[in-house]
Each structure stands twice: as structure tokens, then as C-alpha cells.
Amino acid sequence: MLRIRNLESGYGSLRVLKGISLHVNSGEIVTIIGANGAGKTTLLETIAGVVAASSGEILFDGRDLVTLSPERIVAAGCSLVPEGRQVFAPMTVRENLVLGAYIRSGREGKAAVAEDIDAIHRHFPILKERDGQLAGTLSGGEQQMLAIGRALMARPRLIMLDEPSMGLAPIIVRGIFEIIGRLRAEGNTILLVEQNAMASLGIADRGYVMETGQIVLEGTARELMENHDVQRAYLGKEYRSIGEGRG
Amino acid sequence: MQYLLSGITTGSIYAIVAIGFNIIYNTTGIINFAQGEFLMLGGMISISLCSVMPLPLAIALAVAVTAAVGYCIELLFVRWIHNPTVLRMVVMTIGISILIREIALHVWDEKVRSLPYFTGNEVTSVSILGARISPQILWVLGTCALIVVLLNLFYGRTLLGKAMRACSANRMAASLCGINAGRMVTVSFMLSAAIGALAGCVISPMTQTQYDCGTSLAIKGFTAAIFGGLGSSSGAVIAGLLIGVIEAVSISVLPLAYKDAVTLTLLLLILVVRPSGLFGSREAGALKEF
């Protein structure tokens, strides 16, 4: 579904992505893990068109996204739930959801949008209770749900999530990952960026490890979880003994 | 009573100019110092047109043409500034306002013109609460109220209005929703130009229109916008009315010549004492670069 080849991008003269290649198959959850500053957010924002790519290609169902604006990329069926949620704080929860369906509203009309809002409410009952509340006054977990719901309103074929667990209590994080699992069960394709490697490898099919703008490791989620380097760097597991680690 | 009414009338004009500032400020974060020129253009164009067509049609056309001017300004100038620092935008919009004024001077020369009174003439009056006022004042007040109500409906109910609010709340998130932020900026320029032009038409019979009448209106409107808290529509209305009344009262106690000085003093005071305005939050005020 998504195939990225030798993607490079950055900010002004600062090169952040140094030739990224990866792919996501339809129906998969693929996770990207990596330390702070590795360039994960930059990668997702480059795919979404917020950051301009300097070279390489991003094929989405065979179509190159590199030259498209963020609006066109959303319309093509690829939505990003940005880092830090970025809800429209001075607007109500419902308005946030309605705006998520902005690209479809012209074609499909209000009734279809209202129906989808009902579907979002089934996923996130709390958003129904908060319908008329200003998004800025929601708790962090609620804002994350709203951000995911807003992205879903565009009916994307690929959903990219940038650190959905950031700053949330463990129990809320579990809830968010449950929702991600349910989204996949419904046939969605998901590209998940996470610092919480344990949880994201637990739910993903495959994963990539990113370091300073490059993919240094890839494999099935299971392979990565069993990899010693990954365990040491991202899963917080110490070597049981130096000798075992080297062997 | 008479003072109060005339204060409210001029105040409501300032409020409309302030709302025009706010529309553009909210989507772009810049102050369009050419806002006053939209009023001048609206007035001038309708004056020229009304000799060849009925007044309502002339006003409608003037509003449409001015909106087109707003569109061109965005298309020709604003869009091409890729790194819109506040200083650059200020310099550019002031430049645009001078340009429009010079063009107006060539087209309409220095003569002071005015639209005919919408109902009756300059001596017609109606009496309200014991004060005798020109029916044009009612037109002005009615138009202001209508603009405020319609704008609220637009921002609150329509998808386009919500999309514009979304852009001002969080531009990146808006484009991730598929909203074309650039187009919202274009719409905001057209909208504030149209509103300015309409205001320019209704006040023309009373205040007269001259090629450079936009400047003082812009300063008063700017004061109201700052006073009410940049970006806040209800704040702009209340602040506009307050400034109008303060001016009216100042005329009754000070010589007429000090009228503008009073407003400017007020502007400076606000900028020094409370730059976030009456109703803007302090926090928001601190974030603004003005």
C-alpha cells in the first residue's frame, strides 16, 4: 500500500532523513521505533506533505505523494494523527470531528458525516459525552481520542499515528492501544510511531528501528522483540550477563 | 442623548473596521493596514456607479468589486511572502494602502463626494427617545448589527466558517484535515474587503468620502481592535462603541480638534497598559507579536 524509497528531507540546511526505505502492506500495523530526535516525526510529516521531501519517492497505491500538498494527500486517503494531538482547542469536540470530514463534506453531505460521527462515538463513547465541550478543555487522553477520531472522519485507507501514548497514564495508554487493535480488526492499515516500544511491538506485525535519520533494523515485531540491541536500547531490558549478550 | 447616539453611530463604524482587521488577523496573524482603504473604495465605487444605476445595485456592485480587490491583494502580494514576519507584513500592507490611495487619487481626484441619503435627505429626521436623528444613522446601526449577526452565523454554522476558524486555531492540523489554508486566507481577504466596502457605503452620506478617508478610519478601527483584544469579534464591537462614545463626549468638553488626539492617546495608553485589550486574555496578549 505504502512504499517509500530513499526518502530524504529536513529543515532548511538541516538534513534529518538520510535515505529512508520502508513499506506498509494493506491491513498491517507497522511500527517505527527510535530514540528522541531520530526523525520519526519528520518522517511522518514528510509522508503527510507537511515537510517537503528533498529526494526519494513515496508511493501510495502506486501514486507518488512527494509533490502533493497535505490537503491532496489526505484526499488520497492517507491521514496523520500528529504528535501532541493538535486538536482545534477553541472549537467544540463535534466541530473538530466535522472538520475531520472536511474533504468528504462537499461530496457526501451532512447526513453521511453525522453517521460517521455516530460511528466514532461508538469507538469513543467519552467523545459523545463531551460533544459540545471545547476541545482545549479535554484531558490528554480524551484529546488523543479526539485526534484519532478526527483523522478517522476522513475515511483514510492508511492512518499514521505519531506517539499516541505520549504523556498519558499507563491505563489510558492501554485503552489507546486497544483502540488501535480494534481499528486494525476493522480492516484499517496503520503506521505507528512510538517511544513505547514494548506496547507498539506487542501490537504490530512488523517494525522498523530508526536512528539519526536512517533505518538501522527491520523485521517482524517478534524478531525485533527478541533482538538484543532492541531489548537493550528500547525495551529497557538489561543483559542478563555480558557474555550472553555478546554471544 | 444626542451625544450618546452619535457616539454609538461612529462607534459602530469603528467596530466594523475592527471586525475587518480581526477577520484577517484570525486566519493569518497579520494586521492589514489597508483595511481603511476598503471602506474608501466601497464608498467611491458606489458613488460613481449610482449615477448610472439604482442605489442598491450600485452598492452591491461596489461590494463585489472591492471583494475582488481584496482577492487581488492576496493573490498579488500576500501570497508571495514566504516568511511572513510581522514587520514585513506591516510594511507591505501599509505599502498597499498607499498604493490604493494613490490610484484612487488619480481616478477620483481630491474632490469630496458622497452617496445620497438612503431614505430622505440631509434634513429628514426621525425622533427616537426624544433625540432627533437622521434615518441614515439607523441604516448604519442596522447594517452593523446585521454584519455582526451574519458573521457569527457564518463562523458558527457553515463548514467554510468553521474551516477558517480551524486554520486560525491550528494551521498544520487544518491542512492535515484537508483544509487548504491558502484558500482560507484568500477568503478572509475577500470577506473583510466586502464588509469594509459595505460599511464604506452606508457611512458615505454622513461622513463623505475622499481618496484618503481610509487612513483615519483604519486608525480608529485599529484602536478598537486592540482595545477589544485582537481577534475577538464581540470585543471589537464593545470597544468600537466605547471609543465612539468617548469621542462624542470629548467633543462636548474639549475643542473639536482634539477628537483624534483623544483616540490616539487611548490607543497608546492601551498599548502600554494592557496590550492584550479589554477582553483578550493576558496569556494570549503575551503571545502576540504586537
Ligand SMILES: Nc1ncnc2c1ncn2[C@@H]1O[C@H](COP(=O)(O)OP(=O)(O)OP(=O)(O)O)[C@@H](O)[C@H]1O
Ligand atoms: N521544525 C523544525 N525545524 C528544525 N529542526 C527540526 C524541526 N523539527 C525537528 N527538527 C530536528 O529534526 C530532528 C528530528 O526530529 P523529529 O521530531 O523528527 O524526531 P523524533 O524522532 O520524532 O523525536 P521524538 O521522539 O522526540 O518525537 C531533531 O534533531 C530536531 O531537532
Ligand SMILES: [Mg+2]
Ligand atoms: Mg516525534
